Amino acid sequence: MNNLIIYDEQRQPRRLGEQIGSGGQGDVYALAENPNIVVKIFNQEKLQERRHELREKVFVQIRVLEDLIKSPYVTWPQIEIFDSNDQWIGYAMKKAGGIPLSKLAHTMLYLKYFPNIDRKGIVQILLHLLDTVESLHKKEIYLGDINLGNFLADPSTFKVYLIDTDSYQVKNARTSQIYTCPVGRPEMTPVEHHGEAFDKIIRTLESDLFSLAILMFQCLMLGLHPYSQVGGGNPVENLRGGNFPYGRGGFPPGEEGGIPPGPWFIVWSHLSFKVKNLFINTLKQGVNDKSKRASIEEWRGVFQEYYFAMQSGFLSSEVRPAERKISRDGEDRIVW
Structure with missing residues (x-):
């Protein structure tokens, strides 16, 4: 679907950029005009099976945005998206990093x-x-x-x-x-x-x-x-x-x-x-x-x-210590 057009809630056309993710539910694409926004498009099989249920749930999620939209750390659904036939196919959200x-x-x-x-x-x-x-x-x-x-x-x-x-x-x-x-x-x-x-x-x-x-x-x-x-x-x-x-x-x-x-x-x-x-x-x-x-x-x-x-140096901060810890005070005795 790369470089194809999807439509937002106002039915304005938006061009998709590169695909950046894929999973059992659907695929994720960057928005060509704004790479900080990504679009999740559900697989056709999922849409055929559960389009109404999926859309209903996403709509409920969008309605509880108030605080979540302010957090850059939760990639929450924000905008519904549609295909050229005005069929609901997914949603847009902020891009996550890491x-x-x-x-x-x-x-x-x-x-x-x-x-x-x-x-x-x-x-x-x-x-x-x-x-x-x-x-x-x-x-x-x-x-x-x-x-x-x-x-x-x-x-x-x-x-x-x-x-x-x-x-x-x-x-x-x-x-x-x-x-x-x-x-x-x-x-x-x-x-x-x-x-x-x-x-x-x-x-x-x-x-x-x-x-x-x-x-x-x-x-x-x-x-x-x-x-x-x-x-x-x-x-x-x-x-x-x-x-x-x-x-x-x-x-x-x-x-x-x-x-x-x-x-x-x-x-x-x-x-x-x-x-x-x-x-x-x-x-x-x-x-x-x-x-x-x-x-x-x-x-x-x-x-x-x-x-x-x-x-403070009381415990090792090594990710992978070479030797087991032997407690000095007895509190952390070596036990299985």
């Missing part, structure tokens, strides 16, 4: 895409992400499909941009109708929603808190999924069983049921005691008890403390 978090949460790629980052930078990224997600939660907007590909981080500012926001769960304030998030990944989804079709799930605050904890664990642990373990099935099976192999009482690293061999235990040992506790509370105790899942406020507090501990 590198997918999947490049940060990787044992090697972080060196290429985030060459100057240390662990303080990763914590800054997570703090900014938490602030933006909290602003959405206050509007009863839940992300649902939380994964490393749906967030972009700027390597120089450590700010995070949220993309694919048309999938978010939103509520029509006038009718109270909920428009669900129709996509997701089982390995990122809390156990209470397993066995349901994604488009039927009603996401909650606790849903997002669980999925966010998995994503933040991956960012801090070089991409490792928190439910990966030796000989214990795949992450989805371990998630369902609450088999989080970290914390006291677990199996030694590298042994059956324990943390996989590699740098993972070393990295885990250098996390602050309070950060570890929130992961254990959320991803072990919180699998079946939603009240144990750490809040954004709790995460913000421990990450701020962790940042200052690194800045």
Whole structure:
């Protein structure tokens, strides 16, 4: 569709520039006359199946723009767009910048895409992400499909941009109708929603808190999924069983049921005691008890403390420390 014409809400023609993204729902193009604006055009198959539903949801999203339009970090639908036959085909939004978090949460790629980052930078990224997600939660907007590909981080500012926001769960304030998030990944989804079709799930605050904890664990642990373990099935099976192999009482690293061999235990040992506790509370105790899942406020507090501990030299700020941490004061004793 490159260099073709689409039409805005006033049915004024707009020329598309280069394609800059593609996914299961549709394709994203820069606007030729303004590269800071991008256009998402849904796939014909999706439009044939769900045109009315998709448009209705995007229309509801556009109506809650007041604060979101002011944030450069949320690529929220702003303007409906149409084809030459006056058929609705998608929407326009602001362009996001940055590198997918999947490049940060990787044992090697972080060196290429985030060459100057240390662990303080990763914590800054997570703090900014938490602030933006909290602003959405206050509007009863839940992300649902939380994964490393749906967030972009700027390597120089450590700010995070949220993309694919048309999938978010939103509520029509006038009718109270909920428009669900129709996509997701089982390995990122809390156990209470397993066995349901994604488009039927009603996401909650606790849903997002669980999925966010998995994503933040991956960012801090070089991409490792928190439910990966030796000989214990795949992450989805371990998630369902609450088999989080970290914390006291677990199996030694590298042994059956324990943390996989590699740098993972070393990295885990250098996390602050309070950060570890929130992961254990959320991803072990919180699998079946939603009240144990750490809040954004709790995460913000421990990450701020962790940042200052690194800045003060009390904890290592290396992304990949060479040796495990041995505590001087006993608070952070080496445990599995």
